[in-house]
Amino acid sequence: xxxxxxxxxxxxxxxxxxxxxxxxxxxxxxxxxxxxxxxxxxxxxxxxxxxxxxxxxxxxxxxxxxxxxxxxxxxxxxxxxxxxxxxxxxxxxxxxxxxxxxxxxxxxxxxxxxxxxxxxxxxxxxxxxxxxxxxxxxxxxxxxxxxxxxxxxxxxxxxxxxxxxxxxxxxxxxxxxxxxxxxxxxxxxxxxxxxxxxxxxxxxxxxxxxxxxxxxxxxxxxxxxxxxxxxxxxxxxxxxxxxxxx
Amino acid sequence: xxxxxxxxxxxxxxxxxxxxxxxxxxxxxxxxxxxxxxxxxxxxxxxxxxxxxxxxxxxxxxxxxxxxxxxxxxxxxxxxxxxxxxxxxxxxxxxxxxxxxxxxxxxxxxxxxxxxxxxxxxxxxxxxxxxxxxxxxxxxxxxxxxxxxxxxxxxxxxxxxxxxxxxxxxxxxxxxxxxxxxxxxxxxxxxxxxxxxxxxxxxxxxxxxxxxxxxxxxxxxxxxxxxxxxxxxxxxxxxxxxxxxx
Numbered sequence: 001x002x003x004x005x006x007x008x009x010x011x012x013x014x015x016x017x018x019x020x021x022x023x024x025x026x027x028x029x030x031x032x033x034x035x036x037x038x039x040x041x042x043x044x045x046x047x048x049x050x051x052x053x054x055x056x057x058x059x060x061x062x063x064x065x066x067x068x069x070x071x072x073x074x075x076x077x078x079x080x081x082x083x084x085x086x087x088x089x090x091x092x093x094x095x096x097x098x099x100x101x102x103x104x105x106x107x108x109x110x111x112x113x114x115x116x117x118x119x120x121x122x123x124x125x126x127x128x129x130x131x132x133x134x135x136x137x138x139x140x141x142x143x144x145x146x147x148x149x150x151x152x153x154x155x156x157x158x159x160x161x162x163x164x165x166x167x168x169x170x171x172x173x174x175x176x177x178x179x180x181x182x183x184x185x186x187x188x189x190x191x192x193x194x195x196x197x198x199x200x201x202x203x204x205x206x207x208x209x210x211x212x213x214x215x216x217x218x219x220x221x222x223x224x225x226x227x228x229x230x231x232x233x234x235x236x237x238x239x240x241x242x243x244x245x246x
Numbered sequence: 247x248x249x250x251x252x253x254x255x256x257x258x259x260x261x262x263x264x265x266x267x268x269x270x271x272x273x274x275x276x277x278x279x280x281x282x283x284x285x286x287x288x289x290x291x292x293x294x295x296x297x298x299x300x301x302x303x304x305x306x307x308x309x310x311x312x313x314x315x316x317x318x319x320x321x322x323x324x325x326x327x328x329x330x331x332x333x334x335x336x337x338x339x340x341x342x343x344x345x346x347x348x349x350x351x352x353x354x355x356x357x358x359x360x361x362x363x364x365x366x367x368x369x370x371x372x373x374x375x376x377x378x379x380x381x382x383x384x385x386x387x388x389x390x391x392x393x394x395x396x397x398x399x400x401x402x403x404x405x406x407x408x409x410x411x412x413x414x415x416x417x418x419x420x421x422x423x424x425x426x427x428x429x430x431x432x433x434x435x436x437x438x439x440x441x442x443x444x445x446x447x448x449x450x451x452x453x454x455x456x457x458x459x460x461x462x463x464x465x466x467x468x469x470x471x472x473x474x475x476x477x478x479x480x481x482x483x484x485x486x487x488x489x490x491x492x
Contacts, residue, residue, distance in 0.1 A: 047387060049380060050357045056342040059335045063320050072381065074309050078339060079346070079355075086343040089305045090336035093324060096302040097332040100325070109325075111296045134295060135318065141293060 053079075105176070107152040107169045109134045117141075117149060124148045126183040130173065130202060132156050132190060140188065148186070151176065156189060156198040165201055173202065177209050184212040191218060299325075351422070353398040353415045355380045363387075363395060370394045372429040376419065376448060378402050378436060386434065394432070397422065402435060402444040411447055419448065423455050430458040437464060463488075 048054035053075065060071035078086050102108070103115035110116065117123060117137075127148025131137055137150050153168045176182065185206060189195040203213055219237035220229045229237075294300040299321065306317035324332055348354070349361035356362065363369060363383075373394025377383055383396050399414045422428065431452060435441040449459055465483035466475045475483075 047384070049361060049363070049383065050342075050346060050355045052338075052342045052346050052357060053355055055338045059338045062335075064323050065316070065319070070311070073311070075339075075342065076379070076381070077310050079343065083343050086339055089308075090340050092298075092301045092305040093321075093332055094336050096296075096298045096321065097325065097329050100296060100298050109296045109299055111298060115295060117295070133322070135322070137295065138293070 106150045107154060107172070108137055108150055122147075126181055127186065128173070128176065128182055128184070129186040129188050131188050132195070136188060148184075153189075153198070156192075156194045157201060158194045168198070170202060170205060174205050174209075177206055177211050182211050184214060187213065187215040352396045353400060353418070354383055354396055368393075372427055373432065374419070374422065374428055374430070375432040375434050377434050378441070382434060394430075399435075399444070402438075402440045403447060404440045414444070416448060416451060420451050420455075423452055423457050428457050430460060433459065433461040 048057065056075045056078075057068060057071045060066055060074050061068045063071075066074070078089065101110045101113060103110040103113070103118055105114055105118040108115045108117065112119075124147050128151050129140060129146060129148055130151045130153065131140070132153055132155060134152055137152060140146050140150075151169065151173050153170065153173075155163050155168055157163060157165055157168065173185075177185070185202075187199045187202065189199050199215065206213060217240060218233060219240065220226060220234060226234065294303065302321045302324075303314060303317045306312055306320050307314045309317075312320070324335065345357075347356045347359060349356040349359070349364055351360055351364040354361045354363065358365075370393050374397050375386060375392060375394055376397045376399065377386070378399055378401060380398055383398060386392050386396075397415065397419050399416065399419075401409050401414055403409060403411055403414065419431075423431070431448075433445045433448065435445050445461065452459060463486060464479060465486065466472060466480060472480065
């Protein structure tokens with residue numbers, strides 16, 4: 001072990017010099033330094049001067065993508081704010097969790113029993129776009145290109161994460177197709193193995209009901225160069241070419 | 247305007263080609279595309295399907311370094327958790343804000359009136375390390391090299407941010423020096439213009455009381471190569487060299 005460390009530290013020193021540095025006192029210093037480094041690594045988690053602070057940091061550090069250092073920074077920022085601001089922060093979260101509804105038609109997040117999109121008469125109720133989560137609804141709404149309704153699955157089939165078809169809103173989608181006059185189901189699921197599996201599962205479930213099932217186009221993104229587009233996407237864009245209308 | 251856009255888009259096309267593309271229908275398409283892009287930019291802020299969700303996202307987006315997309319991700323994560331977990335999160339923040347104390351001696355964050363460090367008898371009470379904030383206390387504590395007490399200023403003098411000496415715990419530091427038997431004040435402030443200004447201000451304030459004032463060493467970081475160290479740091483490390491003790 002020490003020889004490896006020596007080699008690492010003194011790899012730029014000529015070989016004869018090794019004889020002079022391999023004396024017992026140097027070895028002791030080397031061991032001490034090595035020990036100090038390992039001691040430091042063990043205590044990398046900071047000790048907080050207050051249990052209240054530690055609790056708040058722990059809670060923030062549970063959020064995805066927030067480490068303990070970022071959590072501490074955020075908590076200290078909140079600590080600097082007025083008490084009323086921190087109360088606003090906390091109550092906004094609690095109210096969201098306690099009072100939020102999920103639309104009973106499309107399962108999108110909503111303040112009412114049936115969400116704004118589902119209750120709009122000018123929307124085309126014969127068109128349903130199937131998406132993974134509410135972020136996808138917001139993304140499609142922002143394009144202003146879609147005037148139909150949605151169906152939020154609440155996830156995609158992912159055996160690795162223990163999410164099966166029964167955990168998702170697939171049965172309610174089938175019921176919607178049975179009970180309503182639906183002309184087309186548009187699949188807008190992620191282009192991953194899980195997304196494709198989910199789309200195929202829904203396709204199999206809906207096949208008996210003679211509804212048109214489509215999937216959003218995969219192709220070269222607007223503004224992208226052909227040479228930097230991956231082969232699968234470029235291949236799909238050629239297979240799924242559309243008539244040029246000028 | 248259109249000519250500029252044309253020039254931008256077709257700068258790689260030969261000049262004679264311009265005649266064919268400058269027909270009215272092409273101009274209309276160009277205008278339409280341009281308009282669509284500006285429309286998109288105006289509506290870059292997503293419309294949330296729920297006011298409760300929007301409020302929660304707004305609160306998270308106020309935190310430093312958290313944009314609206316990250317805020318939405320964090321809020322949707324919390325929404326997936328059990329209600330009791332969200333309550334733990336909210337109450338941890340509220341309790342921290344309402345119940346936290348600042349040590350009346352060193353102004354470090356604390357659960358008690360006098361913090362753990364200040365009330366430890368084995369600590370050297372004649373040594374005070376002056377730091378900007380509690381993160382610095384934690385950083386120095388983690389080194390396990392310091393056995394004195396601290397004094398947390400709560401910031402540094404920064405006219406740009408409207409922070410003057412009266413906003414900081416400088417007067418209480420002077421009082422500590424007057425009322426206690428202090429042997430040495432160690433300045434551990436940031437190496438910025440603001441940090442140096444603050445250190446100089448404190449130095450001037452403490453000069454009449456014949457206390458030893460030191461500053462932490464500036465030099466080449468352990469493990470760093472000399473050739474990649476900036477000139478000011480390397481220069482300081484030569485000027486402030488210490489006796490080699492093997």
